[in-house]
Amino acid sequence: MDAKPPVKPLLHPIANVKRAINKGEIWSNEVRETMAYFGINNQWATFYLISEAVNLEASMLIDADDFCYVDWGSVSKVGLNPPEGATIPFQVWTHTHPRGDAYWSMTDKNSLAIASAVGLISKAIVLGRGEMKIANWIKQGAEEPIQTTGPLSHWTEEKIVKNIITNKNWLDGVEE
Numbered sequence: 001m002d003a004k005p006p007v008k009p010l011l012h013p014i015a016n017v018k019r020a021i022n023k024g025e026i027w028s029n030e031v032r033e034t035m036a037y038f039g040i041n042n043q044w045a046t047f048y049l050i051s052e053a054v055n056l057e058a059s060m061l062i063d064a065d066d067f068c069y070v071d072w073g074s075v076s077k078v079g080l081n082p083p084e085g086a087t088i089p090f091q092v093w094t095h096t097h098p099r100g101d102a103y104w105s106m107t108d109k110n111s112l113a114i115a116s117a118v119g120l121i122s123k124a125i126v127l128g129r130g131e132m133k134i135a136n137w138i139k140q141g142a143e144e145p146i147q148t149t150g151p152l153s154h155w156t157e158e159k160i161v162k163n164i165i166t167n168k169n170w171l172d173g174v175e176e
């Protein structure tokens, strides 16, 4: 895997973000720096809306030094291939299921299990249609784990957070 430099969190003007998305420039600074900004500020609903607008899975890793790594697609491997130069453990690994549900898929559980075995990620978030599911990694084992045995027993099973999107029109109605 290529070395991926961290993305600087920066809130670009919404019109510029929308223009870049409409032109398919999903790797542009306008798109990824804005996503990093929303992620590092815990504004995951808006992070999700960008992913939904692009209609691709997005992922973000925040490393131990607050460096942000924003990626598109191939989400299944994100938890397993920490970007070169990143400091572990990652504070949070977030990824999206655009227009899908917020749940841990088999692939996600596999990533969580492998991450758990090496203590790679402290917290995981999956975002679906207006919903968010979180898991926290507990070194000594979770009281209510995703699975009672094996590496998934360190990840907490949390209730889905519903209706996270309060700014649904964030990307709409922007003059281009």
Ligand SMILES: [Zn+2]
Pocket (backbone or CB within 6 Å): 075, 095, 096, 097, 103, 104, 105, 108, 126
């Ligand atoms: Zn997933």
